[in-house]
Amino acid sequence: MMNKRKIIIITSKFLHVFVQHIIDELPLDCDVEIVEYKCFQDIKQIYQQYESTSDGFMLSGKAALAALEKALPDHRKPAVSFGSDLVSMYRLLLKHFVEQRTLRTDRVIFDFLLPIQENATVSYFLHDMDFPSTNTAVDNWLATLDIGRLSSIEEETSQKIIRLWEQNQFDLLICQYSSIIPVLEQHNIPYIYCYPEKEVFQSLVETLLAQIELSFFRENLPAAITISGTSSEIGEKDRAQLKTALYALKAELALDMIFQETPTGFQLFTSAKYINYLTDHFQTSFLSVRLKEDYGFPVSVGYGIGKNITEARSHAEAALKESFYAKGSFVIDENGNLIGPLNRSHCVTIQKTMSEQLYRIAEQCKLSTLTIQKLNTILQITGTNKMTSQDLSEHLGVTLRNANRILNQLEKGGAATMVYSHSSTSKGRPVKVYELHFNSETL
Numbered sequence: 001m002m003n004k005r006k007i008i009i010i011t012s013k014f015l016h017v018f019v020q021h022i023i024d025e026l027p028l029d030c031d032v033e034i035v036e037y038k039c040f041q042d043i044k045q046i047y048q049q050y051e052s053t054s055d056g057f058m059l060s061g062k063a064a065l066a067a068l069e070k071a072l073p074d075h076r077k078p079a080v081s082f083g084s085d086l087v088s089m090y091r092l093l094l095k096h097f098v099e100q101r102t103l104r105t106d107r108v109i110f111d112f113l114l115p116i117q118e119n120a121t122v123s124y125f126l127h128d129m130d131f132p133s134t135n136t137a138v139d140n141w142l143a144t145l146d147i148g149r150l151s152s153i154e155e156e157t158s159q160k161i162i163r164l165w166e167q168n169q170f171d172l173l174i175c176q177y178s179s180i181i182p183v184l185e186q187h188n189i190p191y192i193y194c195y196p197e198k199e200v201f202q203s204l205v206e207t208l209l210a211q212i213e214l215s216f217f218r219e220n221l222p223a224a225i226t227i228s229g230t231s232s233e234i235g236e237k238d239r240a241q242l243k244t245a246l247y248a249l250k251a252e253l254a255l256d257m258i259f260q261e262t263p264t265g266f267q268l269f270t271s272a273k274y275i276n277y278l279t280d281h282f283q284t285s286f287l288s289v290r291l292k293e294d295y296g297f298p299v300s301v302g303y304g305i306g307k308n309i310t311e312a313r314s315h316a317e318a319a320l321k322e323s324f325y326a327k328g329s330f331v332i333d334e335n336g337n338l339i340g341p342l343n344r345s346h347c348v349t350i351q352k353t354m355s356e357q358l359y360r361i362a363e364q365c366k367l368s369t370l371t372i373q374k375l376n377t378i379l380q381i382t383g384t385n386k387m388t389s390q391d392l393s394e395h396l397g398v399t400l401r402n403a404n405r406i407l408n409q410l411e412k413g414g415a416a417t418m419v420y421s422h423s424s425t426s427k428g429r430p431v432k433v434y435e436l437h438f439n440s441e442t443l
Contacts (some may be wrong), residue, residue: 005212006031007205008050010043010068011060012178018195024218026202030055030209039179040067051077056212058082058204060178061152064106070147070397078211083202092174093122103172105211112176114160115153115167116141122174126394139182143186158183165189204411219273221334222309224303224316225257228265230327238297242266245295249287264320265312272305279303285329285342301329314375322370325395338370341397348377361438362403365413367406371396375406376438385436386419407434 011019013036017148023032033054035046042065047057047068057079065081084092089393097103105123108317112118116137125134142150144260158180164170165187173191175181184191221240227246229238239261258269278286291297300323304315315332319340328341336352350373362372378395379385392403414436421430 004029004031004053006033006048006053007056007058007208008032008054009034009058010037010046010062010064011062011155012036012181013038014178014181014193015060016408018196021200022198022394025198026205028205029201029300030205037064039151039154040064043067044071047072047077047079049077051075055215056080056208058208061176062138063150063177066142066145066148067147069231070145070150076281078208079216080204080208080211082196082201084196085200088194088197088200093126093194096172096192105173109164109170109172110174110176111157111180112138114157120272137300161189163238183207192242218278219271219335221305222273222312223270223272223275223303223305224312225268225270225278225287225308225318226262226265226304226316227268228262228300228320228326230300234265239265242297242299245291245297249290256379267316268310269309272334275303275305279329279331279342280332282331284344288343300324300385303329303331305332305334307334325356325398332357338373344372348374348381350374350377358438360411361410363413365409367409367413375410377438379436379438385438387434387436388431390431407432410434410436 002005009019009032010021011034016034016036019034023034033050035050035381037046038334043059044067050057050417054077056077057068059068059079059082060082062081068075068079074408090189096103105126106121108122109120110125111120112121113125115133118123118130134356154177157177161173161180161184169286171190173184175184175191178193181191181193225244225323228234229242236244238358242265243259243261246259246268250259255274256270257274260267260269276282280286284300285303286298288301291299299319302316302318302323304312304317304319306312306315313336315336319330319332319338322338322340328344330338330340330342332338338350338352340348350370354369354373354376356374358376359369360368360369362369364373374396375392378387378392383396387407388401389407392398393400396403396406398406407416409432411418415441416434417437418432419435421432
């Protein structure tokens with residue numbers, strides 16, 4: 001029988017009782033633990049503390065979720081935010097303006113609008129904004145902040161509210177940042193909090209559980225690892241040494257894998273979970289490093305994940321071919337995306353699908369679509385469309401001669417232009433600088 005999934009809800013002290021009340025009322029098919037945070041800076045530590053013992057996280061508010069994603073952009077467990085929706089917001093406004101007829105819409109403000117909008121009143125919200133665009137504005141604003149700036153938002157917002165209150169600029173605050181409520185109460189600032197509806201909360205829990213199941217499904221996808229020497233051939237002596245080293249690593253790490261010998265080396269059959277572990281989620285090639293450092297055995301490694309074992313094997317073999325070509329380990333995931341080279345600062349992902357423009361460039365320049373995809377990814381990473389053959393050689397992991405051939409083909413096909421040359425530090429021909437035109441509509 002499958003164990004229940006466990007969800008950690010990270011919320012403020014103010015919302016703890018409310019969230020507990022909802023959890024007690026809902027028929028949730030999961031275990032839930034509520035953990036309080038005092039400020040956004042606490043969220044990273046809380047996530048790290050509970051990551052290994054939980055399956056997913058819920059956080060109170062978009063800003064809290066943004067704080068997690070900024071502090072830990074590669075966090076492994078699914079996470080969602082909860083808060084009030086459009087219906088809850090309008091219902092709250094209607095209730096209070098009906099009950100308190102003396103309230104004026106230009107004297108009631110929203111805390112979540114203060115960082116992005118000078119006029120944060122209900123009047124402006126109702127007449128000059130619509131809720132979808134408000135959500136978009138908040139999302140876009142959060143996306144621009146780094147973790148340092150985001151961590152100061154609570155303090156800046158609460159200080160702005162205090163200043164406006166002391167200047168008699170409003171009569172009531174509609175609060176969404178529950179973590180600033182202690183400050184509001186300390187200064188006797190009248191506020192109301194817009195709680196999320198129970199049905200919305202339940203829907204979010206179900207969404208998170210679905211994401212968790214999808215994550216578990218992906219971890220159990222079939223996977224294969226193809227290992228060989230640094231060329232496509234391997235001698236009997238090297239094969240025996242490699243076999244001994246692999247079995248030693250399997251025993252040391254308690255890896256759940258099936259071994260099979262191939263003409264070029266070995267194939268290991270396992271699951272995506274072990275690929276994630278051995279590559280630190282597609283960042284490093286643990287096997288390559290250990291085999292070289294501990295056993296003095298340089299190897300080429302191709303990792304493959306597939307929807308079935310045949311596809312996983314095919315992806316691993318294709319990744320190994322790329323490893324021979326570019327001198328590094330590569331992964332091809334279940335979507336056919338090529339990721340690598342691992343163990344380098346600039347590890348890139350080359351998607352299986354690409355635009356018609358890139359297909360056209362590959363055809364006109366008589367280069368492989370994979371080469372064009374790699375070049376396009378390099379342009380995005382470096383932020384410049386100017387490149388020398390030396391630059392290309394380093395980024396692609398190919399010889400200088402091959403890099404010159406690629407640039408010549410691009411120039412012949414109209415996808416590159418030699419814009420100028422400069423003297424090299426050593427004696428010889430001047431270094432040519434090419435400008436690549438991958439976004440040109442004239443190609």
